[in-house]
Amino acid sequence: MKLTGRIFSIEEFATFDGPGIRMTVFFKGCPLRCSWCHNPESQRSEVEYARSPNGCLNCGSCLRAAVRDAKGDLHLTAASAEACPRRLVRRCGEDFTVAALCARIMANAAILRSTGGGVTFSGGEPFAQADFLFSCLQALRGEVHTAIQTCGYTDREKFAKGLSLCDYMLYDLKLIDPAQHRKYCGTDNAGILENYRALAASGKPFVTRIPLIPGVTDTVENLSAIASFVEKQGVDYVELLPYNRMAGSKYVGLLRPFAPGFDEKRAVEPHTEIFEKHGIRAKKM
Numbered sequence: 411m412k413l414t415g416r417i418f419s420i421e422e423f424a425t426f427d428g429p430g431i432r433m434t435v436f437f438k439g440c441p442l443r444c445s446w447c448h449n450p451e452s453q454r455s456e457v458e459y460a461r462s463p464n465g466c467l468n469c470g471s472c473l474r475a476a477v478r479d480a481k482g483d484l485h486l487t488a489a490s491a492e493a494c495p496r497r498l499v500r501r502c503g504e505d506f507t508v509a510a511l512c513a514r515i516m517a518n519a520a521i522l523r524s525t526g527g528g529v530t531f532s533g534g535e536p537f538a539q540a541d542f543l544f545s546c547l548q549a550l551r552g553e554v555h556t557a558i559q560t561c562g563y564t565d566r567e568k569f570a571k572g573l574s575l576c577d578y579m580l581y582d583l584k585l586i587d588p589a590q591h592r593k594y595c596g597t598d599n600a601g602i603l604e605n606y607r608a609l610a611a612s613g614k615p616f617v618t619r620i621p622l623i624p625g626v627t628d629t630v631e632n633l634s635a636i637a638s639f640v641e642k643q644g645v646d647y648v649e650l651l652p653y654n655r656m657a658g659s660k661y662v663g664l665l666r667p668f669a670p671g672f673d674e675k676r677a678v679e680p681h682t683e684i685f686e687k688h689g690i691r692a693k694k695m
Contacts, residue, residue, distance in 0.1 A: 415542030430527025443596035448657035452534035457503035459486035528555025537564035586635035610643035
C-alpha cells in the first residue's frame with residue numbers, strides 16, 4: 411500500500427511560516443492539547459466535519475444527521491454535510507499520497523523559489539505522522555526549501571531524522587515549568603526541551619516562537635524562564651506570537667465546548683525587556 415498522510419488544510423501563499431512566500435501544509439493530529447489551541451480541527455487524527463456559523467439557518471438538518479460516540483458527544487458527519495442547505499459543513503481531513511502532495515507543492519515551486527520561500531509542514535504536529543513527513547522531505551530535497559513547524563513533542567530519533575532532512579525549523583516554546591505545561595498542554599515537556607537543545611546545537615537554521623497567552627505563557631516567571639533557557643542554548647532571537655481570540659468559534663463549529671481555563675479578555679504582556687536583559691531580540695509578530 412502507498413504511504414498516505416492526513417492533511418486538514420493547505421495554505422497556498424503564506425508569509426508567516428518561514429522565509430519568503432511559502433506553501434503551508436497542515437498535518438492532522440497532535441499529541442498536545444493546549445487549552446488555547448486555535449486549530450481544534452488539527453488535534454484529532456480522524457476525519458471530522460465542522461460547521462461554519464456564517465449564513466447558518468439554524469434549521470437543524472446537520473444535527474439530525476450527526477452521530478453520538480460512546481461518551482455521548484455529538485459529531486457532524488458526511489451526511490451532515492449533505493443535509494446542510496447552505497453547504498456550510500466541511501470535511502476536515504483529506505488523505506494524500508506522498509506523490510500527490512509533492513506534485514501539488516512542486517506546481518508552485520517556481521514562485522516559491524523566486525521569493526526565497528518554500529514549503530512548511532505544520533499542524534497539528536508533523537512529527538505525529540513522521541513516516542509521511544520524512545518521505546515528503548526526502549522527495550522534495552534539493553527541489554524546494556523545506557521547513558517544519560513543530561511543538562517538539564516527539565522522540566529523539568524521529569526528531570533527529572526530521573532535523574537532518576529539512577532546511578529550516580520553526581520551534582514552539584510555550585511553558586518551561588513542567589507542572590504548568592501538563593496543566594495547559596496536557597503533557598510533560600522534558601522531551602520538548604531536550605529536542606530544543608539538540609536543535610540549538612545542530613547548526614540548522616531555526617526560529618523560536620513563543621505564543622503569548624494571557625495569564626499563562628506571558629507571565630514574568632515563564633518568559634524569564636524561557637529567556638534564561640534559550641540564552642543558555644546560544645539563541646539570541648525569538649518571535650512572540652499573539653493570542654488568537656477567535657479560537658472559540660472553531661470549537662462551536664465542531665460541536666465541542668471551549669473552556670480555555672484562563673481570562674481571554676486580559677491584555678497580553680509581551681515583556682520584551684525580559685529578553686533584552688538576556689541579550690535576546692524579541693520580535694512581536
